[in-house]
Amino acid sequence: MNAPSKSIAPNCSDCPIRHRAVCARCEGEELERLEEIKYYRSFEAGQTIIWSNDKMDFVGSVVSGVASLTQAMEDGRTQMVGLLLPSDFVGRPGREGSAYDVTATTDVVMCCFRKKPFEKMMRETPHISHRLLEMTLDELDAAREWMLVLGRKTAREKIASLLSIIARRDPAQVAQPASKAVAFDLPLTREAMADYLGLTLETVSRQVSALKRDGVIVLEGKRHVVVPDMDRLLEEAGDDSDGGHLI
Amino acid sequence: MNAPSKSIAPNCSDCPIRHRAVCARCEGEELERLEEIKYYRSFEAGQTIIWSNDKMDFVGSVVSGVASLTQAMEDGRTQMVGLLLPSDFVGRPGREGSAYDVTATTDVVMCCFRKKPFEKMMRETPHISHRLLEMTLDELDAAREWMLVLGRKTAREKIASLLSIIARRDPAQVAQPASKAVAFDLPLTREAMADYLGLTLETVSRQVSALKRDGVIVLEGKRHVVVPDMDRLLEEAGDDSDGGHLI
DNA sequence: GAAGCCGGTTGATCTGCATCAATGCGATGC
DNA sequence: GCATCGCATTGATGCAGATCAACCGGCTTC
Numbered sequence: 426m427n428a429p430s431k432s433i434a435p436n437c438s439d440c441p442i443r444h445r446a447v448c449a450r451c452e453g454e455e456l457e458r459l460e461e462i463k464y465y466r467s468f469e470a471g472q473t474i475i476w477s478n479d480k481m482d483f484v485g486s487v488v489s490g491v492a493s494l495t496q497a498m499e500d501g502r503t504q505m506v507g508l509l510l511p512s513d514f515v516g517r518p519g520r521e522g523s524a525y526d527v528t529a530t531t532d533v534v535m536c537c538f539r540k541k542p543f544e545k546m547m548r549e550t551p552h553i554s555h556r557l558l559e560m561t562l563d564e565l566d567a568a569r570e571w572m573l574v575l576g577r578k579t580a581r582e583k584i585a586s587l588l589s590i591i592a593r594r595d596p597a598q599v600a601q602p603a604s605k606a607v608a609f610d611l612p613l614t615r616e617a618m619a620d621y622l623g624l625t626l627e628t629v630s631r632q633v634s635a636l637k638r639d640g641v642i643v644l645e646g647k648r649h650v651v652v653p654d655m656d657r658l659l660e661e662a663g664d665d666s667d668g669g670h671l672i
Numbered sequence: 673m674n675a676p677s678k679s680i681a682p683n684c685s686d687c688p689i690r691h692r693a694v695c696a697r698c699e700g701e702e703l704e705r706l707e708e709i710k711y712y713r714s715f716e717a718g719q720t721i722i723w724s725n726d727k728m729d730f731v732g733s734v735v736s737g738v739a740s741l742t743q744a745m746e747d748g749r750t751q752m753v754g755l756l757l758p759s760d761f762v763g764r765p766g767r768e769g770s771a772y773d774v775t776a777t778t779d780v781v782m783c784c785f786r787k788k789p790f791e792k793m794m795r796e797t798p799h800i801s802h803r804l805l806e807m808t809l810d811e812l813d814a815a816r817e818w819m820l821v822l823g824r825k826t827a828r829e830k831i832a833s834l835l836s837i838i839a840r841r842d843p844a845q846v847a848q849p850a851s852k853a854v855a856f857d858l859p860l861t862r863e864a865m866a867d868y869l870g871l872t873l874e875t876v877s878r879q880v881s882a883l884k885r886d887g888v889i890v891l892e893g894k895r896h897v898v899v900p901d902m903d904r905l906l907e908e909a910g911d912d913s914d915g916g917h918l919i
Numbered sequence: 920g921a922a923g924c925c926g927g928t929t930g931a932t933c934t935g936c937a938t939c940a941a942t943g944c945g946a947t948g949c
Numbered sequence: 950g951c952a953t954c955g956c957a958t959t960g961a962t963g964c965a966g967a968t969c970a971a972c973c974g975g976c977t978t979c
Contacts, residue, residue, distance in 0.1 A: 494816070496816065496817070496819075496820045498820070498824065498910050499910075500910070502824045503824070504819055504820040504823040504824045506816035506819045506820065507816065517809055518805070519802070519805070519806060519809075520809065524813050524816070524817075525816065548798065548802075551795065551798065551801070554798070554801055554802065554805060555766070555795075555801065557805060558765070558766070558801060558804060558805050558808060559766060561805060561808045561809060561812060562764055562766075562767065562808060564812055565808060565811055565812050565815060566771050568812060568815040568816055568819065569741070569743065569753035569754065569771070569772065569815055570743070570771075571819060572743075572751055572753045572815065572818060572819060572822055573743045573745070573751040573753065575819055575822040575823045575870065576751040576822045576869070576870025577745065577749045577750070577751045577870060579935080579936095580935075580936065614955090614956065614957090615956070615957060615958095616956085616957095622823070623822065623823025623824060624936075624937090625936075625937055625938080626956090626957085627936090627937075627938080627939095627957095627958085627959085628935090628936060628937075630957060630958055630959080631936095631958085631959080633957095634958075634959085647945095647956075647957065663745055663746075663747070826965075826966095827965075827966065861925095861926065861927085862926070862927065862928095863926080863927095871966075871967090872966075872967060872968080873926090873927085874927095874928085874929085874966090874967080874968080874969095875965090875966055875967075877927060877928055877929080878928085878929080878966090881928075881929085894926075894927065
């Protein structure tokens with residue numbers, strides 16, 4: 426399963442995430458060097474991509490699918506601390522291990538770079554480290570915005586916040602950002618949503634049902650969500666109508 | 673109040689936070705250039721250092737005192753998303769504004785660099801941007817660890833977690849890290865603690881009293897805390913005994 | 920030294936979410 | 950076609966923490 430899959434973007438120029446990933450501004454010789462240390466890996470839903478405290482010998486970006494960062498307490502309580510959607514970066518250049526478990530929540534394809542040579546390139550190519558600092562600052566903003574969600578929002582607001590993020594990041598919406606109505610597939614089980622929101626899966630289920638009952642969302646099956654009025658959803662999330670700036 | 677205070681470290685070499693701050697590895701000419709763009713600012717307890725969405729024309733580090741990063745919802749609910757203790761960095765190089773309010777919770781002295789020239793130095797001095805990336809990754813780790821606190825811990829565990837962080841970062845402890853017993857002054861009101869923990873101030877007060885009743889902490893006055901057994905406190909926090917790696 | 924204020928404590932009550940438990944429902948296997 | 954399994958829904962009940970309210974002690978102000 427982890428063999429390079431040559432059917433996906435054979436080089437960085439064709440890489441579907443190139444526009445947002447680290448190689449965004451690389452060209453010519455630089456790009457060739459990135460090619461050399463680049464490879465693709467596929468993971469099945471549920472598979473662990475990295476164990477916390479593992480040595481990580483790569484960094485990379487999600488090409489397709491959804492992965493999650495999870496922290497656990499010894500007694501089994503867990504909290505998802507990040508959601509990795511396509512183009513999101515994984516890895517801690519300059520650090521040995523990972524601080525959290527990374528798990529594929531759907532089938533995932535990642536574009537990876539071997540770590541040592543990537544770090545070497547970073548040192549020699551200022552705009553790569555600049556880009557990494559920018560991405561890390563974005564992640565920090567997202568994490569802190571999520572702290573507000575976890576600490577102060579009600580269960581209903583939490584669900585609405587999560588749905589807004591997923592809606593905003595969904596490839597279909599990004600292509601057509603103007604419309605009020607949006608539709609997308611939920612890439613998370615009720616349990617994963619609960620883990621992200623600091624709730625139980627029963628509460629998630631109840632609040633999703635409530636939002637459906639109140640016409641804020643329409644469910645087609647368990648996973649396909651239609652949002653007739655995105656502004657309404659953002660209002661339910663307690664955000665100002667522009668939707669904040671979560672990643 | 674905001675005039676440079678020349679009684680504090682007249683240059684970077686003497687700066688009390690130099691060992692952890694951005695200039696940690698600067699020498700000779702570099703250090704002189706940092707000197708030129710460096711200045712100190714003092715703030716009184718309660719004073720706002722930066723409003724969210726303000727243009728920030730500086731970056732800097734806390735020299736003494738405690739400041740906090742706060743996010744607010746329109747309806748008035750607020751969540752503290754970060755605590756700035758001495759040596760912590762404030763600012764978003766490459767970004768225009770701030771994403772959150774920064775407030776002095778005690779009297780604060782900051783060591784600031786004017787932003788434009790600092791960014792120029794960053795571009796020309798790779799180890800400064802490297803250091804910034806490191807610091808940002810640390811902050812991200814801390815933010816994510818705090819998400820676990822907010823999402824999954826009980827009120828009692830939250831209080832214990834906060835006390836552990838403050839204890840671990842207190843200058844007196846850093847000097848003498850081996851002892852089991854520690855003592856420190858709480859730099860936060862009960863309300864500020866509540867804001868950080870996603871609780872109400874009444875709950876904070878009750879749980880502090882409970883920890884005191886159970887002998888986990890001893891209070892001398894309202895603000896001076898003695899922890900007879902740090903391991904016990906970490907256990908109450910639900911951390912493994914080495915105490916995690918919060919900043 | 921009375922009045923007011925701020926930060927803190929404590930009590931009584933309420934409620935949102937957790938917990939425990941049963942059931943539904945589509946997919947997969949034999 | 951029936952058994953099984955994973956995911957989801959729904960109901961009944963309990964409890965941790967919010968809310969509302971009273972009060973305390975130290976500090977400032979006039």
